[in-house]
Amino acid sequence: MRYERKYRIEQVDPQVVGMVVRQHPAGFRTLYPPRQINNLYFDTPDFAAFQDNVTGAPRRLKYRLRWYGDDFHEITNPVLEVKIKDNQVGFKRYHPLPEGTYTAADWPGLVERCRQILKKGLDLQPVLFNTYRRSYWAAPALPFRLTIDTQMHFGPFQSHRRPVLPLADPAVVIEVKYDELQDEDTAFILQHLPFRLSKNSKYVTGINLCYG
Numbered sequence: 001m002r003y004e005r006k007y008r009i010e011q012v013d014p015q016v017v018g019m020v021v022r023q024h025p026a027g028f029r030t031l032y033p034p035r036q037i038n039n040l041y042f043d044t045p046d047f048a049a050f051q052d053n054v055t056g057a058p059r060r061l062k063y064r065l066r067w068y069g070d071d072f073h074e075i076t077n078p079v080l081e082v083k084i085k086d087n088q089v090g091f092k093r094y095h096p097l098p099e100g101t102y103t104a105a106d107w108p109g110l111v112e113r114c115r116q117i118l119k120k121g122l123d124l125q126p127v128l129f130n131t132y133r134r135s136y137w138a139a140p141a142l143p144f145r146l147t148i149d150t151q152m153h154f155g156p157f158q159s160h161r162r163p164v165l166p167l168a169d170p171a172v173v174i175e176v177k178y179d180e181l182q183d184e185d186t187a188f189i190l191q192h193l194p195f196r197l198s199k200n201s202k203y204v205t206g207i208n209l210c211y212g
Contacts, residue, residue: 026139075102154206
């Protein structure tokens with residue numbers, strides 16, 4: 001179980017955000033090169049997961065198929081993730097699909113495979129595509145990880161059509177992540193980030209952009 005503290009930063013250049021993180025007294029440094037994260041989110045026909053997030057339900061589930069790569073249409077080694085949030089802490093369960101590279105023509109089969117893994121039927125619907133660039137940071141002497149997400153784009157899921165992501169979110173999102181047992185240095189980490197903590201969900205942002 002871990003905490004995720006989030007900052008949604010608007011009208012600030014991503015390079016400035018990176019400089020602020022690099023100058024943090026905890027000594028945050030990049031772990032490895034940035035990479036492109038791609039997602040297909042699922043929800044019920046009445047958008048129960050969306051509603052739970054908006055209303056702040058204490059226990060929430062989020063289902064997404066995730067893969068990595070600069071070409072959104074090459075779905076390489078996708079993994080079905082179930083993200084479970086219990087009040088302020090959360091964890092993930094991972095279900096890798098058969099390895100390989102899939103294309104848009106494979107979406108019906110991929111969706112059905114996800115339903116089979118989760119033992120769900122048509123009550124689980126693909127609803128939203130999302131992609132963004134993520135950089136990864138760590139503090140050498142402290143058990144904190146930090147990510148910076150930029151270049152966020154969204155598009156509605158449309159069956160039998162090549163996915164498009166026409167809607168952009170220009171904000172920068174920082175997530176500070178740490179184990180629930182490592183709370184003693186949190187104030188030191190957060191107080192040296194000159195941004196306002198906020199609630200942020202890419203899924204909620206995307207649904208609002210795509211479906212109003």
